[in-house]
Amino acid sequence: xxxxxxxxxxxxxxxxxxxxxxxxxxxxxxxxxxxxxxxxxxxxxxxxxxxxxxxxxxxxxxxxxxxxxxxxxxxxxxxxxxxxxxxxxxxxxxxxxxxxxxxxxxxxxxxxxxxxxxxxxxxxxxxxxxxxxxxxxxxxxxxxxxxxxxxxxxxxxxxxxxxxxxxxxxxxxxxxxxxxxxxxxxxxxxxxxxxxxxxxxxxxxxxxxxxxxxxxxxxxxxxxxxxxxx
Amino acid sequence: xxxxxxxxxxxxxxxxxxxxxxxxxxxxxxxxxxxxxxxxxxxxxxxxxxxxxxxxxxxxxxxxxxxxxxxxxxxxxxxxxxxxxxxxxxxxxxxxxxxxxxxxxxxxxxxxxxxxxxxxxxxxxxxxxxxxxxxxxxxxxxxxxxxxxxxxxxxxxxxxxxxxxxxxxxxxxxxxxxxxxxxxxxx
Numbered sequence: 001x002x003x004x005x006x007x008x009x010x011x012x013x014x015x016x017x018x019x020x021x022x023x024x025x026x027x028x029x030x031x032x033x034x035x036x037x038x039x040x041x042x043x044x045x046x047x048x049x050x051x052x053x054x055x056x057x058x059x060x061x062x063x064x065x066x067x068x069x070x071x072x073x074x075x076x077x078x079x080x081x082x083x084x085x086x087x088x089x090x091x092x093x094x095x096x097x098x099x100x101x102x103x104x105x106x107x108x109x110x111x112x113x114x115x116x117x118x119x120x121x122x123x124x125x126x127x128x129x130x131x132x133x134x135x136x137x138x139x140x141x142x143x144x145x146x147x148x149x150x151x152x153x154x155x156x157x158x159x160x161x162x163x164x165x166x167x168x169x170x171x172x173x174x175x176x177x178x179x180x181x182x183x184x185x186x187x188x189x190x191x192x193x194x195x196x197x198x199x200x201x202x203x204x205x206x207x208x209x210x211x212x213x214x215x216x217x218x219x220x221x222x223x224x225x226x227x228x229x230x
Numbered sequence: 231x232x233x234x235x236x237x238x239x240x241x242x243x244x245x246x247x248x249x250x251x252x253x254x255x256x257x258x259x260x261x262x263x264x265x266x267x268x269x270x271x272x273x274x275x276x277x278x279x280x281x282x283x284x285x286x287x288x289x290x291x292x293x294x295x296x297x298x299x300x301x302x303x304x305x306x307x308x309x310x311x312x313x314x315x316x317x318x319x320x321x322x323x324x325x326x327x328x329x330x331x332x333x334x335x336x337x338x339x340x341x342x343x344x345x346x347x348x349x350x351x352x353x354x355x356x357x358x359x360x361x362x363x364x365x366x367x368x369x370x371x372x373x374x375x376x377x378x379x380x381x382x383x384x385x386x387x388x389x390x391x392x393x394x395x396x397x398x399x400x401x402x403x404x405x406x407x408x409x410x411x412x413x414x415x416x417x
Contacts, residue, residue, distance in 0.1 A: 084374050126367030127360035134359075 026077065027085045033059075034068045038107050042070055047147040051154050058158040062167045064099040064120060066158060067092050068150055073108045082106075083115040093117040097168060101157060105141065105150060112137055112149075114157070123164040124157060132156045262398040269386040273407050276379040277325075280410070283375050284319075284332060287368040291316045294342070294365065297357050303349045304342060312338045329410065339365065376410045383407045 028037055033055035036043045043051075055066040067090070074082035083104045093100025098119035105112045112133055116124045132153055140149030195203045295313055298304040315335045322328055346352050346362050353359050387406045390399040399405070 080370050080373065081377075084370075125364070127363045130360070130363030130366070134353075 027082070027089050028069070028071070030067060030069060030086070030090050033066065036070045038070050038072050042107060042146040043150075044147070047151070051147075051151050054151070054154050054158050058161055062099070062161055062165050063094050063097065064101065064161045064165055064167075065093050066101045066103070066154060066161075068103045068105075068154060070105045070107065070146065070150070072106070074104070074106045074111070075109075079104060079106050079109065079111045079113045083113040087115045087117070093119065099165065099167075101161075103150065103153060103157070105137075105146065107146070110142075112141065112153075114153070120161065120165060123161060128160065129157070258394075259398055262395045263402055263404075266386070266389060266395065266399055266402075266404045269382065269389060270404055270407070273379070273382045273386050276375065276382045280372065280375045280379050281328070283368065283371045284328075287335075287365070287372065288316055288319055290361075290364060290368060294361055297361055298342065301352065301355075301358070303352065304345050308338055308341045308345075312342070325408070380409050383409050 028035070033052040034043070034048045036048060051068055055068070058064055058066055069086065071082075077085065083102055086104065087100065087102045090102075091100075092102050098117040100117040101120060101124065102115040103112070104115070114124075114129045114133060116129060136156055137149040137153040140146075140152065192203070291312055295309045299306070299309055312335065315331060315338065319328065319331050319335065322331055343362065343365070346358065383406075389395050390404060390406050
């Protein structure tokens with residue numbers, strides 16, 4: 001019984017921080033160029049891919065990073081603060097160059113915001129971005145066509161970057177589309193090994209139990225059958 | 231004395247404990263002081279950033295007044311007030327006077343923006359709408375820098391008020407900094 005309690009406690013210790021983080025975080029962590037976090041989603045997979053392609057091309061050509069985020073609401077922070085915090089916490093743009101752009105659309109509040117990194121302020125002025133949003137994004141989004149509005153906005157912003165932004169000199173490797181957080185992997189493996197040592201390997205048997213069948217029907221035997229040697 | 235110490239090993243232990251305690255106290259004081267200085271400098275740097283962004287808004291005012299004065303929808307008295315307050319900003323350098331001045335400027339600019347929003351046809355005038363976008367952008371930058379300033383001040387003040395860092399702060403004359411509080415009278 002004590003072993004069971006210890007195992008339960010270990011499981012809680014491993015899972016609890018994750019639950020706490022998930023419950024308390026309002027600012028999302030984003031990894032992709034296009035992040036549709038609305039429920040239900042407003043973009044199709046193909047539409048996400050189309051917009052993502054634009055962002056990728058801009059990234060390859062100039063190292064500038066455009067991120068798109070769609071959410072249902074930005075409450076309680078409000079879209080201005082939400083965009084600024086999301087931008088800061090996710091570090092959009094290359095370190096040292098600050099050449100990131102974050103396009104946020106809040107579907108319930110019917111608001112959009114474009115947050116521009118320090119390094120692109122000379123290229124994407126407030127008036128230019130405001131015009132793009134007002135003339136190209138708002139009309140489509142107001143009509144319920146989120147894809148057209150966001151796509152047009154991303155293309156215009158991306159084109160402005162391509163036309164006017166001079167990437168720093170030197171070799172620019174293509175952006176990593178899949179990044180493995182080796183530190184998290186190492187921590188996860190370490191915790192699993194520790195649990196394995198504590199439970200003397202039995203934790204690995206538990207994994208097998210996930211896939212076991214539901215059990216036999218509960219029938220009985222009277223001694224019938226056969227036996228043989230070889 | 232040497233033979234006295236040799237005959238009383240307890241003295242050696244006491245002396246060693248004293249030296250270790252002294253070393254720990256000096257190390258902790260140095261670490262606490264350096265931390266406070268670093269945070270204090272962070273507050274000053276962040277305030278400079280607030281002023282930098284606010285200066286950007288101040289620099290926008292001549293163009294704002296020049297363009298909006300061509301349209302009768304914008305009240306002349308508001309434009310005159312903004313111009314006068316801009317001059318006051320440039321002449322006042324103390325923290326309190328600049329904060330007070332910025333509050334009044336913001337109130338006048340709010341009236342300007344309210345006028346812009348009340349007349350939809352003004353949005354079709356590129357010069358005016360571009361200017362309003364720039365004003366909104368500047369306002370947002372100021373808000374972000376003010377938030378970061380208050381965060382830096384909160385971090386510094388918390389450390390100064392905590393024990394035992396408050397002993398180091400009072401000894402070396404490191405004081406709490408004021409928050410950017412546009413609505414005074416709070417807790």
